[in-house]
Amino acid sequence: MLVVTDRDGLSFDECQMSRCASKSSISAALNLLLKLDLIDYFTKPGERKRYFRTTAADAFYINKLEEKLKRIEQENRIITKIRKYNKTYNPEKYQSNLKRAEVYHTFIKKSEELLSNTLKTLKEIDNYN
Structure with a gap:
């Protein structure tokens, strides 16, 4: 989803809802992708949510x-x-x-x-x- 989305990033909840997967499987997948440097995350001013996106193309x-x-x-x-x-x-x-x-x-x-x-x-x- 992070590769094909036209948005700058997706929140954890958006990743979970779009994949219809459990929180633990989404968390494990995102952590693995972060370790492999295939994705990174950012926060928006005034929010605690992390938004995930692919690293530069x-x-x-x-x-x-x-x-x-x-x-x-x-x-x-x-x-x-x-x-x-x-x-x-x-x-x-x-x-x-x-x-x-x-x-x-x-x-x-x-x-x-x-x-x-x-x-x-x-x-x-x-x-x-």
Whole structure:
């Protein structure tokens, strides 16, 4: 809702009503999004309510892609270690899974490259503007 709303921000109650969810699930979701720096909050003068909004448009997309890139990089490291281990200590398993593992590992490496290039392009756009 925070991404697609045309308003500057939504209150906790508005988030809850629009999602028809419990207070605890909305609270947990908002806290997670705050920790991931995907949203922030502000208050209006004279009010105690917090209003939630996505971080700046450029930061929102960059943060999401950086999060995904970290996961892909971690998976790439794990797959590389497993393949090296199997090649040395379990050659039968290495050979029996070789083609599938190569296809999957290629996918992971290309995903990592695509995410890196996309992030670079987004950051260039931000520096251009």
